[in-house]
Amino acid sequence: MKIMMAQVAPRVGDIKFNTRLVLGAMQRAEDAHCDMLVLPELVLTGYPPEDLLLRHAFMREVDEAVAQIVANARQAVVVFGHPRLVDGDLFNSATLAANGKLVGVYDKRALPNYGVFDELRYFTAGSGADVFEVHGWRIGVGICEDLWDDELAESVASRPRDVLLNLNASPFHLDKQLEREALMQRRAVRFGVPAVYVNPVGGQDEIVFDGGSHAMDASGVLLARAPMFECADVLVDVAASCGEVTPMPDTMSQIHCALVLGVRDYVRRNGCSQVLIGLSGGIDSALVAALAVEALGAEQVLGVLMPSRYSSDHSISDAEALVANLGIESIMLPIESPVAAVDALLAESFAMWGLSAADVTEENVQARIRGLLLMAVSNKTGRMLLTTGNKSEMAVGYATLYGDMAGGFAPLKDVYKTQAFALARHINRHAVLIPESTISKPPSAELRPDQMDSDSLPDYAVLDEILQSYIELGQDMAHIAARGFESGLVERVIRMLYIAEYKRRQAPPGVKITQKAFGRDRRYPITHGFREHLA
Known part of the structure; x- marks a missing residue:
């Protein structure tokens, strides 16, 4: 049984484009003399379609596309995902077709409702057949979460089948591919048949789909793996246990690829081609610029230098060196004059209230003037502004609303500061793009004389470990403190995390790379009275 796994990049809502993707894959499967073609979950709509599913016009177009694909099916059995409305109930379905006829339809049974998944809002759980006979084969079908549900898997394991297909829209997070393959191995062994897992690629708002489609034989041996983060047709002969296994990238390479793909697809799919x-001169803006150049090309990236009286000479020279290394266009807009004008405008009112002493207000004025200038350039040129804040800063609110948080997309939103340093080293592994001094110097916002991030925050290695323990691992404060962190510091960090929620709600979207990205994965109220304390 020769199967093509079509690892494609559907676009949410673009049903005509997605239909062409499916029809093109069908032709390639026929040309390769395949017995079967398997495509991802909801390939006709892209994932997640969200409330588009509630629009009647949207569902009519889906139905027309399904009919077109079935009519065009030939010898190779095509298995593809789409939503299906039946008597008022909406199902997440997989249709099987061959020789211009419908073979069968499977409706997803396990509907995830956690993290980025919100399927109970839209879909009804299926209850029909999950094994279909065609061309003498018994084809078992499941969709994404069906594979992860142990109880469901056990309830259907004894049914005779010749192959198990699982259609997916499984988003990337660190180590996710290892989890998928370990699970598929268990299912193949338990079901006693070859198992095929197909996943899409591409960025969709915060989510990145990383591909990694693969197949196991009945004993759980990996037969084939598609490349991660790129479209591919992968052929596997499950009867002959024959296929090609593409090596899995290391962790830092996966983060790198996810960020590049997320930036590329968010910018381009929202009708932009250029960014600023x-x-x-710091690590975060340098890293975002390097990622943008890789995603879009140097000619599409504009760097804007906005020095102030507090900008060090090395910050300006580091930014200029980055521009030269990346080969991008740049402009310089010094902010001293507009900052002075705003300070003068506010001085009389502040003095009247007895508030003339400089504080964080004057620091934020600088950040907001930079945000104003960047957005003005964005408006005038049509470029999308990429913000440069990282997860460590967003966690504790070390960012200025309507200042450095202004923009359309935040590539590093789910990347901790310590990961940003490691990623910069990774990007420089073949050639120095990010200046060494940018990586090695102490981080600073440079909004007051001799300012360092360490004036306001603990060392990033300490901060990130506390945050990761609390956010990703779900550990309580007592557990974190018991590992040797000073109790007052733990309480302070977690307090900053909670009170910064209002800022995060107003932040642009950014690429998800962890299991607990701010936004879809981690949902806390802005206004609430709970505070966790150490005894």
Whole structure:
């Protein structure tokens, strides 16, 4: 049984484009003399379609596309995902077709409702057949979460089948591919048949789909793996236990690829081709610029330098060196004059209230003038502004609303500061793109004389470990403190995490790379009275 796993990149809502993807894969499967073609979950709509599913016009177009694909099916059995409305109930379905006829329809049974998944809002759980006979084969079908539900898997394991297909829209997070393959191995062994897992690629708002489609034989041996983060047709002969296994990238390479793909697809799929980035000479803006160049091309990236009286000479020279290394266009917009004008405008009112002493207000004025200038350039040129804040800063609110948080997309939103340093080293592994001094110097916002991030925050290695323990691992404060962290520091960090929620709600979307990204994965109220304390 020769199967093509079509690892394609559907676009949410673009049903005509997605239909062409499916029809093109069908032709390639016929040309390769395949017995079967398997495509991802909801390939006709892209994932997640969200409330588009509630629009009647949207569902009519889906139905027309399904009919077109079935009519065009030939010898190779095509298995593809789409939503299906039946008597008022909406199902997440997989249709099987061959020789211009419908073979069968499977409706997803296990509907995930956690993290980025919200399927109970839309879909009804299926209860019909999950094994279909065609061309003398018994084809078992499941969709994504069906594979992860142990109780469901056990309830259907004894049914005779010749192959198990699982159609997916499984988003990337660190180590996710290892989890998928370990699970598929268990299912193949338990079901006693070859198992095929098909996943899409591409960025969709915060989510990145990383592909990694693969197949196991009945004993759980990996037969084939598609490349991660790129479209591919992968052929596997499950009867002959024959296929090609593409090596899995290391962890840092996966983060790198996810960020590049997320930036590329968010920018391009929202009708933009060019971006701009405020370049401070620091690690975060340098990293975002390098990622943008890889995603879009150097000719599409504009760097904007906005020095102030507090900008060090090395920050300006580091930003200029980055511009040269990346080969991007740049402009310089010094902010001293507009900052002075705003300070003068506010001085009389502040003095009247007895508030003339400089504080964080004056620091934020600088950040907001930079945000204003960047957005003005964005408006005038049509470039999307990429913000440069990282997860460590967003967690504790070390960012300025309507200042450095202004923009359309935040590539590093789910990347901790310590990961940003490691990623910069990774990007420089073949050639120095990010200046060494940018990586090695102490981080600073440079909004007051001799300012360092360490004036306001603990060392990033300490901060990130506390945050990861609390956010990703779900550990309580007592558990974190018991590992040797000073109790007052733990309480302070977690307090900052909670009170910064209002800022995060107003932040642009960014690429998800962890299991607990701010936004879809981690949902806390802005206004609430709970505070966790150490005894």
